[in-house]
Amino acid sequence: xxxxxxxxxxxxxxxxxxxxxxxxxxxxxxxxxFWGLIAISLVVWLLEILFPWRKDQSIFRRDFWLDAFxxxxxxxxxxxxxxxxxKLLEVFFGDxxxxxxxxxxVDLSTMPMWLQLVLFFIVLDFVQWFTHVLLHxxxxxxxxxxxxxxxxxxxxxxxxxxxxxxxxxxxxxxVFGVMILGGFEPEQAYIVHFAAIAIGHLxxxxxxxxxxxxxxxxxxxVMHLYHHSxxxxxxxxxxxxxxxxxxxxxxxxxxxxxxxxxxxxLGFPGDDKFPKDFFHQNIYGFGKSKNx
Numbered sequence: 001x002x003x004x005x006x007x008x009x010x011x012x013x014x015x016x017x018x019x020x021x022x023x024x025x026x027x028x029x030x031x032x033x034f035w036g037l038i039a040i041s042l043v044v045w046l047l048e049i050l051f052p053w054r055k056d057q058s059i060f061r062r063d064f065w066l067d068a069f070x071x072x073x074x075x076x077x078x079x080x081x082x083x084x085x086x087k088l089l090e091v092f093f094g095d096x097x098x099x100x101x102x103x104x105x106v107d108l109s110t111m112p113m114w115l116q117l118v119l120f121f122i123v124l125d126f127v128q129w130f131t132h133v134l135l136h137x138x139x140x141x142x143x144x145x146x147x148x149x150x151x152x153x154x155x156x157x158x159x160x161x162x163x164x165x166x167x168x169x170x171x172x173x174x175v176f177g178v179m180i181l182g183g184f185e186p187e188q189a190y191i192v193h194f195a196a197i198a199i200g201h202l203x204x205x206x207x208x209x210x211x212x213x214x215x216x217x218x219x220x221x222v223m224h225l226y227h228h229s230x231x232x233x234x235x236x237x238x239x240x241x242x243x244x245x246x247x248x249x250x251x252x253x254x255x256x257x258x259x260x261x262x263x264x265x266l267g268f269p270g271d272d273k274f275p276k277d278f279f280h281q282n283i284y285g286f287g288k289s290k291n292x
Contacts, residue, residue: 015080031190037075037197044156044201053208053221053262057153061206066278067157073278078164105180116186120178121195122245127177129241129248131170136238141169143285149228150274150281152266154221159200164282199244208262219246222260230265 021027022034029035049059108116135145147163178185186192202209203224210220219242227240239256242249249255275281 012080019076019080034076036194037071040198040201041156044205048156048206051207053206057206061153061155063151064155064157067155067161069278070161071157074160074162074164074167078167108181108186113186113188117188117192120181120186120189121192123181124174124177125243125245126248127173128170128243131173132241132243146268146274147281149268150271151228154204154206154225154228154266156201156205158204163285165285196244215246216250217245217247219244223257225262225264226257228266230267
């Protein structure tokens with residue numbers, strides 16, 4: 001038991017210390033996710049201001065500050081709180097003989113760095129795409145995911161507006177993705193993580209980008225706006241599930257972009273009764289919703 005307590009405490013304190021060192025610039029700039037998130041957010045927000053897709057949308061759009069709080073809560077505060085729990089699971093699985101390399105399908109360490117990064121990016125993106133599909137398909141998960149889809153005006157900060165339970169689901173599956181790649185992240189994995197933040201911000205931004213022919217590979221704001229559409233095609237529980245890559249949607253026939261005006265209503269049926277504040281949104285989903 002003492003071993004588990006030590007693992008939990010050390011992981012928690014380690015996360016706190018790393019976050020604090022990031023804030024005061026005591027970690028290398030290329031792994032400084034605190035200021036990196038702020039820098040990417042400011043750049044994408046500036047693009048929204050200079051090149052707005054929906055020109056009548058305010059710079060400080062509806063729920064701007066709520067979404068900004070979600071960004072820091074989900075990316076840092078909740079990550080610190082949950083870090084000890086994940087370390088406990090790692091120690092537990094190690095005690096029963098399941099290690100990081102138990103499920104390895106390929107060994108990234110034997111490959112060139114560029115290939116390590118490409119495979120790491122593709123595998124983790126597919127895992128997140130698959131998880132995203134589950135969040136829409138099953139009502140118990142959808143009730144948590146409604147927080148993200150309660151956005152009524154799209155902007156970059158909506159990227160990280162989601163229920164904290166999604167972290168509980170996403171993180172173990174992302175760890176599983178790492179395990180099948182040999183049990184470790186590439187040395188330059190920060191490139192992939194920063195790229196994912198930038199792409200996610202752009203996909204939610206008030207900017208019209210389609211990437212031309214590359215739209216069949218990379219997700220984009222036009223495609224993702226329809227993921228948030230209030231009205232879905234008949235018989236569908238969701239469309240355009242892509243995170244960074246759109247290719248999974250084209251492969252599995254979940255793509256849908258009928259037009260690109262950017263003026264469609266967002267949300268979901270019954271969202272008028274959905275909580276509007278952070279606290280009630282984050283206890284939502286643990287009981288039966290009134291509008292189910």
